[in-house]
Amino acid sequence: xxxxxxxxxxxxxxxxxxxxxxxxxxxxxxxxxxxxxxxxxxxxxxxxxxxxxxxxxxxxxxxxxxxxxxxxxxxxxxxxxxxxxxxxxxxxxxxxxxxxxxxxxxxxxxxxxxxxxxxxxxxxxxxxxxxxxxxxxx
Numbered sequence: 098x099x100x101x102x103x104x105x106x107x108x109x110x111x112x113x114x115x116x117x118x119x120x121x122x123x124x125x126x127x128x129x130x131x132x133x134x135x136x137x138x139x140x141x142x143x144x145x146x147x148x149x150x151x152x153x154x155x156x157x158x159x160x161x162x163x164x165x166x167x168x169x170x171x172x173x174x175x176x177x178x179x180x181x182x183x184x185x186x187x188x189x190x191x192x193x194x195x196x197x198x199x200x201x202x203x204x205x206x207x208x209x210x211x212x213x214x215x216x217x218x219x220x221x222x223x224x225x226x227x228x229x230x231x232x233x234x235x
Contacts, residue, residue, distance in 0.1 A: 112176055115134075115172065115174070116173075116210075117209050117210050117211070118169065119152045119168075119169055120169065120170055121167055122167075124138060131170050131172065134172035135171050136169070136170050136171075137168065137169050137171055139231070140231065141163050141164070141165060141166065141229065141231075141233055142164040142228075142229055143163050143228050143230055144222070144226045144228060145225060146158060146164055147166060147167070148214065151214070152212060153211070153213065153215070154211055154213055154214045154217070154222055163230075166229065169209065184218075185211065185219060186210070186212075186222045186227065187209075188208060188209045188222070188227060188229055189207075189208055189209075189228045189229070190207050190209050190230075191204045191205055191206065191228055191230055192205075192231050193231065194234065196228065206231070
């Protein structure tokens, strides 16, 4: 999708990055594709909970190890216009729970910017090992 956006807007692909918008809608309520990028559903959050009202990471409920994430729009933006910074956790996205992967099949995909929550620094989630997963087994 980055290359499609680069061609459409006549810019170099090197100047683009992803912005991540959490969509608090059910799949049935989304009636058309986004103007730019793609909607991604089916991601799993490990090591944290998700607060739908504030669209941010939160402490998980007791005995809840994995949370289903809402739909996230992966939107191409100019790299310098990308959100991020203070209060944003760069959450690693892995293909499957074995984060190290293998030489033939690496697991790491990309980092996804998620709000770290009120009064919670992103480092808290780093120490927790918080990550997004595409699959729960491999």
